[in-house]
Amino acid sequence: MGFLADRIRSAALVSALAVALPAAASADPMRIAFGDIATIETLGLLIALERAKEQGVKIEATFLKSEDIAAQAVVSGQADIGIGGPYALLQKVKAPIRIFLQLSELQMYPVVNTEFYQDWADLNGQEIAVHSRGSGTEAIMQMMADKHGIEYSGIAYVPGAEVRTGALLQGNVKATIVDSSGKRVLEAEAPDRFAFLPLAGVEATDEAMFANTDYLAENPEDVGKLVEAIVTTWREIAADPTVVTKLREQYNLLPDATPEMLADIEPYYAGMKDALPLNGGGEQAARSDFAFYTASGALEGKPEDLKVEDFWDLTILNSVLGRIGTQ
Amino acid sequence: MSVMSQDVKVVAPAATTRQALRLFAERRRSFWVVLSLLVLFTAWEIAGRVPISFAFPTFLDTLAALAEMVADGSMVRAFFLTLQPLVLGVAISALLGIALGIVMGLSDRMEWLLAPVFIVLQAAPMAALVPLVTFVYGIGLVAKTLAVIMLALPVIVLNSYKAVRHVNPSLVDMCRSFQGTRRQQIFKIIIPDAAPVLFAGLRLGVAAGFIGVMLAELLITPTGIGDLITYHRSVANYAHMYAAVASIIAASTVTLAVLQWFETNVMRPEKRRS
Numbered sequence: 001m002g003f004l005a006d007r008i009r010s011a012a013l014v015s016a017l018a019v020a021l022p023a024a025a026s027a028d029p030m031r032i033a034f035g036d037i038a039t040i041e042t043l044g045l046l047i048a049l050e051r052a053k054e055q056g057v058k059i060e061a062t063f064l065k066s067e068d069i070a071a072q073a074v075v076s077g078q079a080d081i082g083i084g085g086p087y088a089l090l091q092k093v094k095a096p097i098r099i100f101l102q103l104s105e106l107q108m109y110p111v112v113n114t115e116f117y118q119d120w121a122d123l124n125g126q127e128i129a130v131h132s133r134g135s136g137t138e139a140i141m142q143m144m145a146d147k148h149g150i151e152y153s154g155i156a157y158v159p160g161a162e163v164r165t166g167a168l169l170q171g172n173v174k175a176t177i178v179d180s181s182g183k184r185v186l187e188a189e190a191p192d193r194f195a196f197l198p199l200a201g202v203e204a205t206d207e208a209m210f211a212n213t214d215y216l217a218e219n220p221e222d223v224g225k226l227v228e229a230i231v232t233t234w235r236e237i238a239a240d241p242t243v244v245t246k247l248r249e250q251y252n253l254l255p256d257a258t259p260e261m262l263a264d265i266e267p268y269y270a271g272m273k274d275a276l277p278l279n280g281g282g283e284q285a286a287r288s289d290f291a292f293y294t295a296s297g298a299l300e301g302k303p304e305d306l307k308v309e310d311f312w313d314l315t316i317l318n319s320v321l322g323r324i325g326t327q
Numbered sequence: 328m329s330v331m332s333q334d335v336k337v338v339a340p341a342a343t344t345r346q347a348l349r350l351f352a353e354r355r356r357s358f359w360v361v362l363s364l365l366v367l368f369t370a371w372e373i374a375g376r377v378p379i380s381f382a383f384p385t386f387l388d389t390l391a392a393l394a395e396m397v398a399d400g401s402m403v404r405a406f407f408l409t410l411q412p413l414v415l416g417v418a419i420s421a422l423l424g425i426a427l428g429i430v431m432g433l434s435d436r437m438e439w440l441l442a443p444v445f446i447v448l449q450a451a452p453m454a455a456l457v458p459l460v461t462f463v464y465g466i467g468l469v470a471k472t473l474a475v476i477m478l479a480l481p482v483i484v485l486n487s488y489k490a491v492r493h494v495n496p497s498l499v500d501m502c503r504s505f506q507g508t509r510r511q512q513i514f515k516i517i518i519p520d521a522a523p524v525l526f527a528g529l530r531l532g533v534a535a536g537f538i539g540v541m542l543a544e545l546l547i548t549p550t551g552i553g554d555l556i557t558y559h560r561s562v563a564n565y566a567h568m569y570a571a572v573a574s575i576i577a578a579s580t581v582t583l584a585v586l587q588w589f590e591t592n593v594m595r596p597e598k599r600r601s
Contacts, residue, residue: 068560068561072382075380075381075382076380086563088561088562088563088564089382089563091563092562092563092564092565093381093382093563093565094381095381095382132549132557132558132561133549133554133557133558133561134558134561134562135561157548157549157550157554158466158548159548159549163466297562298561298562
């Protein structure tokens with residue numbers, strides 16, 4: 001019984017600490033919650049974090065299973081900064097959280113098996129596969145259908161771009177949407193069998209950084225150093241994608257990466273070049289996100305009625321851009 | 328004086344209502360069930376209003392979300408999809424599991440051959456194994472049904488096997504004294520006497536099947552109730568997400584309660600409370 005009481009007492013102490021922690025967080029390391037495991041796609045960000053550390057920012061990175069969990073960690077104060085696209089959360093849950101930096105734009109490629117279809121018009125009345133209900137991939141396919149005046153007979157949900165790529169190659173799926181790695185695989189494995197359909201006017205945030213407003217107000221210097229490190233690293237990668245391999249070796253990041261993963265770094269960043277926001281997104285990114293995510297159903301209301309300040313905190317980004325200039 | 332008489336008037340009916348309430352509580356077990364749910368839901372409502380987390384909806388919001396999803400038909404569609412692998416998996420597990428369990432109960436060799444496999448399967452953390460199913464069986468109905476079977480089958484097999492092993496030996500001896508054949512012994516004595524425990528195993532198997540189908544829908548591909556949970560979580564409709572979770576818990580509880588009622592009233596009338 002005494003043992004149990006001790007356990008309860010220590011549990012109560014821990015939870016009391018957890019409540020008290022966010023207020024006293026300034027002396028602690030900056031806790032960043034990733035929404036995915038570290039892969040070569042995270043390398044750019046990992047390099048930027050190393051550079052922020054060189055500037056004296058203490059950083060503690062955690063890799064979580066999904067973006068939702070990263071967002072919950074920030075909401076509950078167990079992480080200071082989260083990575084993901086929490087627009088729906090920001091609108092529906094009145095949590096004091098704001099996005100302060102765009103990390104990447106959606107890079108997706110609608111693709112069809114040329115044996116059956118050639119262009120958007122051929123998809124009228126056909127079944128397509130996308131990532132999941134309410135996802136960005138579904139929004140893109142739906143927006144393009146509206147634009148071309150066609151209607152799909154059905155939408156299958158197949159999570160994971162690599163799964164959809166495999167299904168295309170096996171012939172189980174005839175029309176879908178894949179990411180840049182999937183595109184490279186398809187181009188390498190069967191260049192004649194698949195056609196990528198044109199995509200115009202779709203600009204939206206894939207990943208962004210967000211934090212509690214209190215945290216942003218209390219730690220403007222550390223967050224500023226982080227933002228500066230990321231934006232300057234992005235500019236460096238956009239200018240020369242091969243720099244990622246060199247910097248990986250310099251900082252000894254992802255030491256367990258296999259040779260296949262390493263071989264993928266250069267083509268991945270060469271493809272990402274245009275999707276890296278060189279000025280951290282800001283108001284312009286917020287506006288195009290409003291248009292995109294209201295169309296996808298993640299956000300409610302009309303895009304023009306949404307206010308940037310309800311979703312973004314631009315103070316730190318603007319002061320950093322004032323210092324290093326825009327490109 | 329007038330105050331006193333008023334007091335008396337107020338107290339007298341209160342005493343009788345209290346008495347009536349006590350009488351009712353003593354007679355009806357359902358009173359305590361309702362009270363326990365009432366306490367739970369009130370605590371939920373208070374926790375949601377505090378709120379303990381920005382993402383924690385109140386009980387009333389969740390109820391409203393549930394009503395909305397029932398009204399627009401999405402809940403019915405979701406249950407239709409979720410019940411397919413569940414019913415299929417539980418049916419296969421029940422037939423196969425009871426057959427295997429009885430064979431293992433009757434034959435030592437079959438016991439040595441099969442029991443270790445099912446004991447290991449029952450001890451294995453299935454949530455870790457479910458994703459492996461997709462490597463062989465893909466992401467369709469087969470994979471999900473298999474996930475249900477993986478959870479339900481070991482429970483049913485091991486309970487059926489124990490049911491047959493614990494058949495009253497005097498009944499078996501009696502059958503032998505009356506020169507009953509082996510076939511008569513199995514079908515007229517062993518299986519009827521094992522039936523209540525067989526059924527209890529089946530009930531546990533159904534409970535495991537519910538766990539299996541939710542693991543499949545959350546880990547393989549989101550369909551049915553798993554899709555409602557995943558989708559509403561991704562768009563931050565937390566009341567809807569909690570309503571979907573609560574609905575599957577309610578469905579499982581009601582199913583098990585019905586099976587338990589059937590078990591105590593039909594299979595084991597001697598266990599019924601008078």
